[in-house]
Amino acid sequence: MNQEMKDDSILLKVNHLQTSFFTHFGEVKAVRDVDLTINKGEVVGVVGESGSGKSVTAMSILKLLQHPGKIISGNIIYKGQDLAQRSEKEMRKIRGNEISMIFQDPMTSLNPLITVGEQIMETIIEHQPLNKKQAKEKAINLLNMVKIPDAEKRMKDYPFEFSGGMRQRVMIAIALSCEPDLLIADEPTTALDVTTQSQILKLMKNLKGEFNTSIMLITHDLGVVADICSRIVVMYGGMIMEEGSVEDIFYRSKHPYTLGLLKSVPRPDMDQQSRLEPIKGTPPNLVNPPEGCPFAPRCDYAMKICTTTCPEHTYIQEGHRSMCWLLHEEAPKSDFLSEGDELYE
Amino acid sequence: MNYMNNENMLEVHNLKKYFNMGKKLFSKEPALLKAVDDVSFTIKKGETLGLVGESGCGKSTTARTIIRLHESTEGKIILDGVDISKLKESELKSHRKKMQMIFQDPYASLNSRMTVKDIISEPLLVHQIGSKHERMDIIENLLHKVGLKKEHATRYPHEFSGGQRQRIGIARALAVNPDFVICDEPISALDVSIQAQVVNMLQDLQEEMGLTYLFIAHDLSMVKYISNRMGVMYLGKLVEIADSEEVYKHPAHPYTKALLASVPFLDPQAAKPEEDILLDGDLPSPLNPPPGCRFASRCKYAMDICKKEEPLLKEIGTNHLAACHLL
Ligand SMILES: Nc1ncnc2c1ncn2[C@@H]1O[C@H](COP(=O)(O)OP(=O)(O)OP(=O)(O)O)[C@@H](O)[C@H]1O
Ligand SMILES: Nc1ncnc2c1ncn2[C@@H]1O[C@H](COP(=O)(O)OP(=O)(O)OP(=O)(O)O)[C@@H](O)[C@H]1O
Ligand code: SF4
Numbered sequence A: 001m002n003q004e005m006k007d008d009s010i011l012l013k014v015n016h017l018q019t020s021f022f023t024h025f026g027e028v029k030a031v032r033d034v035d036l037t038i039n040k041g042e043v044v045g046v047v048g049e050s051g052s053g054k055s056v057t058a059m060s061i062l063k064l065l066q067h068p069g070k071i072i073s074g075n076i077i078y079k080g081q082d083l084a085q086r087s088e089k090e091m092r093k094i095r096g097n098e099i100s101m102i103f104q105d106p107m108t109s110l111n112p113l114i115t116v117g118e119q120i121m122e123t124i125i126e127h128q129p130l131n132k133k134q135a136k137e138k139a140i141n142l143l144n145m146v147k148i149p150d151a152e153k154r155m156k157d158y159p160f161e162f163s164g165g166m167r168q169r170v171m172i173a174i175a176l177s178c179e180p181d182l183l184i185a186d187e188p189t190t191a192l193d194v195t196t197q198s199q200i201l202k203l204m205k206n207l208k209g210e211f212n213t214s215i216m217l218i219t220h221d222l223g224v225v226a227d228i229c230s231r232i233v234v235m236y237g238g239m240i241m242e243e244g245s246v247e248d249i250f251y252r253s254k255h256p257y258t259l260g261l262l263k264s265v266p267r268p269d270m271d272q273q274s275r276l277e278p279i280k281g282t283p284p285n286l287v288n289p290p291e292g293c294p295f296a297p298r299c300d301y302a303m304k305i306c307t308t309t310c311p312e313h314t315y316i317q318e319g320h321r322s323m324c325w326l327l328h329e330e331a332p333k334s335d336f337l338s339e340g341d342e343l344y345e
Numbered sequence B: 001m002n003y004m005n006n007e008n009m010l011e012v013h014n015l016k017k018y019f020n021m022g023k024k025l026f027s028k029e030p031a032l033l034k035a036v037d038d039v040s041f042t043i044k045k046g047e048t049l050g051l052v053g054e055s056g057c058g059k060s061t062t063a064r065t066i067i068r069l070h071e072s073t074e075g076k077i078i079l080d081g082v083d084i085s086k087l088k089e090s091e092l093k094s095h096r097k098k099m100q101m102i103f104q105d106p107y108a109s110l111n112s113r114m115t116v117k118d119i120i121s122e123p124l125l126v127h128q129i130g131s132k133h134e135r136m137d138i139i140e141n142l143l144h145k146v147g148l149k150k151e152h153a154t155r156y157p158h159e160f161s162g163g164q165r166q167r168i169g170i171a172r173a174l175a176v177n178p179d180f181v182i183c184d185e186p187i188s189a190l191d192v193s194i195q196a197q198v199v200n201m202l203q204d205l206q207e208e209m210g211l212t213y214l215f216i217a218h219d220l221s222m223v224k225y226i227s228n229r230m231g232v233m234y235l236g237k238l239v240e241i242a243d244s245e246e247v248y249k250h251p252a253h254p255y256t257k258a259l260l261a262s263v264p265f266l267d268p269q270a271a272k273p274e275e276d277i278l279l280d281g282d283l284p285s286p287l288n289p290p291p292g293c294r295f296a297s298r299c300k301y302a303m304d305i306c307k308k309e310e311p312l313l314k315e316i317g318t319n320h321l322a323a324c325h326l327l
């Protein structure tokens, strides 16, 4: 693919994003130099353990950071304009019309005192030139689309009368009301049963198919990304460790952290005799994070340089990059380079 | 029935736990929430039985009734040959020691004002085990077993990470040297790398101490991996139980099939299950459930008989039981 063709397909491009929280304990460097691209109609998965900076990245893109959080540097180019430079008023327009977000806990994101129908209509009227009657019609259509049975009747219900899965579907309906170009879904299925999760994932797949919506899906569930994403970004300690197509990550990962994640979960062919191989230790504290590679304290391959200097990203091939010293041309040859190829035989 | 079968660590016979939710409007009958309704299974010594099913299907209530945090409505609970379901509190104590529980939330289940040492020694004190000096030895030994250091004994729960707190909970459960441990979602709140650490530890401890587990979790692939046998619950009923491999390879009950088909597959290129097995709709209310098969409202094979007659659990293969009129 040549450069110009590619640019045309880019919807969002985040460059060198750095976000910190200035707390009593010091500066929490939650996002440290993140580069991220989302193409039109693409589902990108962002994975990593708790505290790796997934949500803060999303909140930075939408400029929804709460005090004491602050974007330190970087730009967020959406359809050619830098969101980092937009005012709150302009952002509000973008958030309602172009980029929507779904959060993990549907109960806290819905107002318990207002009926489901009114909440959807409110969002529609705020962002679209429709009257009440038209908004109502649209709200019912949306509820039908997300498969709420008896949509017209259920409009009058309050959020507590809905199950967790139904509330999440309502959130999706609200997020879709403006036909966004980009949907950022932060752990949309984490609180749900697998059965409900598969319904929501199916819904998101349809979205992509029908409306060419781009989706940034944040999750810690590797199964979920394997299911619906085409590209995966693996985060740790506020940085991107590895990025590639689903196949790059699952079949030929070139990063010790990604491999550690993959080996921590039981693979389909494993029986009780085979053992999980967890990553040792615990995730880092991001107040005054250590110099060098953030994964170094837990990495079985860590070398001297890893604790002093942070590696750059190395491209294994187009679209597949890994931030690890082992990929440096002067690094000692290591069995790790082929390890990712052998996980799924 | 042979209560002296000493191969079995636990036998649960026709266990019921109904919660009385007060009177229904316009009705003389009380509204009964049948959280566990006529559930039977056994766990062999040294084995792990996994229990799965959607939220609200009665997994925790089953566990809590077995360990007698709830009084059972009906049924027998036979722990190592002794029916403990009718024992009085005073008689129960010596049996309680054999059975311990690890809870989901490592944050909420530890008393934040107690040191690790006090938390772990609490069950020792209750069961009057050891002198003060001996108890300290036991605690150090336990901390070592669960991968913590003896310096940790004087610290408070908030000084630990989630995974470490779960280790403290496990150390407390193991303090009285139980034979049978109920793990209710012991890893759900943890990061995947920490989940794997805790699961490996539970397996090592099982081998070392000859433990028997009842393991409850949402994560079906983890349950399959850790369990010898696996039970599937739906709305208070056990609908299928078999060896874990068998459940995964040859699920018989329509609900089990749908549940397994919903698990996102870790291998992106592996064949995806057919879309039409996936479940629509939500779990119906467990309040006064209708007669017949409780899955009928979501089952695409439902027949007339399903709405009238309740299917009973029956043997459909070696050690493989399922409750469905189709079988
Ligand atoms: N309001 C805040 N004040 C201080 N620190 C914060 C705040 N919000 C997030 N952080 C810190 O930023 C870091 C990244 O957090 P983030 O929420 O992005 O993680 P995450 O990858 O989304 O994790 P999870 O899987 O738990 O949601 C963490 O160290 C977190 O403690
Ligand atoms: N103390 C109680 N009083 C009344 N109803 C209860 C009580 N405890 C549980 N229930 C109800 O019993 C049913 C079974 O709940 P239980 O907690 O056993 O489900 P579970 O399978 O453990 O679900 P989860 O996966 O969400 O933990 C639910 O409908 C629940 O609301
Ligand atoms: S840079 Fe070093 S510490 Fe970091 S992942 Fe690579 S080998 Fe491990």
Ligand code: SF4
Pocket (backbone or CB within 6 Å): B253, B254, B255, B293, B294, B295, B296, B297, B299, B300, B301, B302, B303, B306, B311, B323, B324, B325, B326
């Ligand atoms: S008994 Fe009938 S409704 Fe129940 S699972 Fe079997 S076929 Fe479906």
Ligand SMILES: [Mg+2]
Pocket (backbone or CB within 6 Å): A054, A055, A056, A186
């Ligand atoms: Mg988050």
Ligand SMILES: [Mg+2]
Pocket (backbone or CB within 6 Å): B059, B060, B061, B184
């Ligand atoms: Mg439970």
